[in-house]
Amino acid sequence: MGLLPLNYRRPSYVAGSPRTMSDDQISVGSGGSGGSGSANGSNPPKPTKLATVVAGIPDALGFDRIIDGGTCPPCTTRDFMNYLIYVERSAENLQFFMWYRDYVKRFNEAKTSDIALAPEWTQAMEDDAVTRIQREQADKIRKETKTPAIAIFNGTDFEKRREVPKAPGSDTNPFSSPPQTPNDRDGSSDYVSTGEQSYRAQANEAFAAAGVKAPFTIQPFRKEMDRVIATYITDGAPRQLNLSDREQKVVLHALAYTTHPSALREVNKLAESTLRRQAHPNFIRWSICNGNTARVIFARVLGGSLIVVSTAIALALTLSSLGRGYRAVAAIGWVLGIATLIAAWKGMCVVLHGMHHHHVRPWELFVSEEDADDLGKRSFDSFGSANSYEEEPWVVRYHKRNLIRKIFDREVWIQEPALRQIQDTIFLQSMLCALLIAGLLTAIFVASPKGNFF
Incomplete structure (x- = not known):
């Protein structure tokens, strides 16, 4: 693969929430896939594809390509999941997104007669639910303004206890023992029946809190x-998931009406928007960095030191009685120092880049390949536990690791060609900038008159 254009810029860090970001804030480039599927009749909706491609990400590292398994380490779906768990701490969006894609497929392939019992949740129903919830909230505010003694509990746990009625018991429901559902019979779902009554009770409490049966x-x-x-x-x-109170109530209204995938359409759109507009560009930006924090800081210090030492040498030669040509020797240090500093400022170590290596991630240093595979499978479990890693053994062990060992941590080869292409381009940009700046500095010192101090 060749180099990218010399004016290439790596993806900018996205700190804002996609809720508050307009399309103008997303730099649209080539290689995006647009269009969104919508449900017609009884057919479930196809997962939508938002037409937003952030500038700085080549087609080969696009969101859909990563999700579909078309990339190599360190830019695979598993690497993306690890980034969301250990770095961004928002893996629930990807876990829900992947479950929803699988659910749409399973729902569409189910050939049983009771599928007709789950009608589509239409946009008109969505709008009606939003209007009804807004009206209820307005009525609630008016009542609370008339009863200041109650209003003092707004936003507290007392308010939640007062508003949430007792969840209806499943024993009073004559339909509490349903026939097997399609996913039970086909065996296509990873759903586990353990704790079924607990999940039912939690769901009933959520429905009651949303004001629906x-x-x-x-x-x-x-x-x-x-x-x-x-x-x-x-x-x-x-x-x-990061849902507002209104969004949560709307989706619970939808799920109380049907199990059709369209009931979760808006929630999936929000999760996908967050993944595409925020998590994905931040993941690519993070993947471009081939060294850990200690190595990058070391590279910055090394580059700055080379620049200072070279400048001191150039000053000494200028103040001496030696010929002007000797002052050009400092250009070597300037080129190396400036190139190292610019690359390190973008998260790259030029030494690791020369071998196309990157440091092994901290959570991969102390586990065997089998354990790593087991952890990877658990992170893709749609209904696993909370995405917390603070209790994992590697956290303490890596914290106790001395600075020198962190700087020279274990390395592995970068397999993804598109990522190597980006790093090659950044390295070339660093070298060109270094040559230009070093050339100007050399010309200034060479043109200066002799000091003849020694």
Whole structure:
């Protein structure tokens, strides 16, 4: 693969929430896939593809290509998941996104008669639910302004206890023992029945808090949907998605009506928007860095030191009685120092780049390949525990690792050609800038008159 254009810039860090970002804030480049599928009739919706491609990310490292498994380490789907768990701490978006894609596929392939019991949640129903929730919130505010004694509890746990009615018990529901749902019969779902009653109770509490009745369990995939609510939707869920109070109530209204994938359409759009507009460009920017923090800081210090030493040598030669030509020797140090400093400022170590290596990630240093595979499988479990790693053994061990060992940590080869192409381009940019600046400095010192001090 050749180099990218010399005016290439790596993706900018995205710190704002996609909720508040306009399309103008997303630099659209080539290689994006646009269009979004919509459900017609009883057919479930296809996962949408937002037409946003951030500048600085080549087609080979696009979001869809990573998700579809078309990239090599260190830019695979597993690497993306690890980044979201250990760096950005927002893996629930990708876990929900991948579960939803699989759920749409399974729902569409189900050939059982009870699929008709799960009608589509239309946009008109969505708008009606939003209007109803807004009206209820407005009425609530008016009542609270008339009763200041109650209003003092707004936003506290007392308010939540007062508003949330007791969840209806499943024993009073004559349909609490439904026939097997399609996912149970086909065996295509990774849903586990352990704790089924607990998930049902949590889902019922969520429905009650949203002001809707608990649905009949006769609908297909209802048990799995209860687990989705308990894992991603309810307050305090182990993988709670970043939903506003209104968005949470709307999706619970939808799920109380149907288990059709369209009920989660808006939630999936939000998760996908966050992944595409924030997590993905930040992941590529992070992957470009081939060294850990200690190595990058070391490279910056080394580059700055070379520049200072070379400048001191040039000053000494200028103040001496030696010929002007000797002063050009300092250009070697300037080129090396400036190139090292610029590359390190972009997160790259030129020594590691020369071998196309990158440091092994801290969470991979102290585990065997089998254990790493097991951890990877668990991170892709749609209904696993909370995405917390603070108790993992590597955290303490890496913290105790001395600075020298961190600087010279274990290295592995970068397999992804597109990532090597980006790093080659950044290295060339650093060298060209170094040559230009070093040439100007050399010309200034060579043109200066002799000092003849010694």
